[in-house]
Amino acid sequence: MASGRSHRPATRSRGIPEATVARLPLYLRALTALSERSVPTVSSEELAAAAGVNSAKLRKDFSYLGSYGTRGVGYDVEYLVYQISRELGLTQDWPVVIVGIGNLGAALANYGGFASRGFRVAALIDADHALTGRNVAGLPVRHTDELEDIIRDNQVSIGVIATPAGAAQEVCDRLVAAGVTSILNFAPTVLSVPDGVDVRKVDLSIELQILAFHEQRKAGEDLGEAVAAASAGEEKGGLAPRAKTAAAKAAAARTAAAKAVAAAAGKTKRPGPDGDVPAVMPA
Amino acid sequence: MASGRSHRPATRSRGIPEATVARLPLYLRALTALSERSVPTVSSEELAAAAGVNSAKLRKDFSYLGSYGTRGVGYDVEYLVYQISRELGLTQDWPVVIVGIGNLGAALANYGGFASRGFRVAALIDADHALTGRNVAGLPVRHTDELEDIIRDNQVSIGVIATPAGAAQEVCDRLVAAGVTSILNFAPTVLSVPDGVDVRKVDLSIELQILAFHEQRKAGEDLGEAVAAASAGEEKGGLAPRAKTAAAKAAAARTAAAKAVAAAAGKTKRPGPDGDVPAVMPA
DNA sequence: CTATGTGAATCGCTTCACAGCA
């Protein structure tokens, strides 16, 4: 039943809001960069800019961790790096396994960002005997048969699934059964896991689809929208063929460029099944 | 200034909530699976389960698109597939470029999920002359010098950045200057883009860090928390060395297993700089 | 006088519960 990113829906211990937790790594990265440049302190304003958020949010976020700043001055970079690292659990060493050593799995194995933040790739696992024994990113690929032993021997609690969609749930079940309680899922499937197991999902095609939605908004409305409007009014059952006109629309729209977009957004209507709905949000 | 996922903060045309947009691809995937099994209709309950959300949310989401269901019956699978596809802009063909053909870029180029949903990889681009000319996923890798020409010739409006962090902003600037208005960024950096350009970010190490946070919660509190509590009480400046004890904690905690987690969460306190903070949020 | 830390206002999303339609 528990799946997706539902984090202990009822009993949130006392905690840091989930939205804040999701931003801590961002702050940490910005702080690490400052630290490397030997910058001693930052203001919330500067750090917020570096992390890509606004300063009020950043201050509120930090307030959940404690009062780590100095009024009139700012935050001590080194101190904050340590506090955030500790809060995120990065002062510890987390062994992870990557299951599914295809293109993506290999990319993950080679990804430097893991090792640099307390994550250690304990093993690479694949079901393909042609792969097992080979070296990827300096580690031997081991066979799925060994999965349970690997988890136990290395006391792995975090697993990364980079298998095809079809294999993901079974791999997930085995990981969980062997003791893994956090899963990062790259396979395009909804995983179901027991309570107490966290799943985070990274889905490349979903991200692109979200972009396409916004892109369509930018490009479409004032140009080729007759097409969409017409098909929207259709009776059920009449499925329109794929349009193939995006490039033309996009090109035309692109000429208008960035600034025009904001202006256009205001006078724009969405074609809906109900015909024309006036904009609800006044500018 | 505009960066991260801030989508037209003020002027939201009339629209579908962002949270809903982010779920549409999920529904679409579930529906596509049903369609392939020739299932004619689904109830909100069934579809919600397949997509990993609850049915109220799903119905509310669909209500933003229009009234596509039939009371007492459910939703017509084919019809809904089409409507969602159209809403997301997937009835069009979106040429994308991938910049940075390292491990990750290659993985993306090979990723089937792109092609299957209206996205066409128009070109692979890399700065490394050793790579250019080579074939990856059936496409020749082209040099960064050609970037602007490629964007224009193929009328590309969506770009994927899979370069090292250091190169990302410059690539981004060039993409935007050449006409790209949506960017999917895999590089661990905050990109700044002009208004009207959408950026979505996928950060592997951030996802892992979020998992680590929750993992630490599960494992830590009742076991080795003395360590964290002690160091939290320290004066500024005393940076504790990396702990390396995660595995031991995790192992011990894991024995207690999933069910214990929920129970433990209730009686747990966060160690803070101010010592002990009582739970602010009453259960 | 500057920049943090935080109550209070606001916003948007989720959930509830039921009216309305097939």
Added chain:
DNA sequence: TGCTGTGAAGCGATTCACATAG
């Protein structure tokens, strides 16, 4: 009767604005 569609309540996150501390 069964399931959708949706006002209204609830809840968490963001933003505002200022008291507070250095």
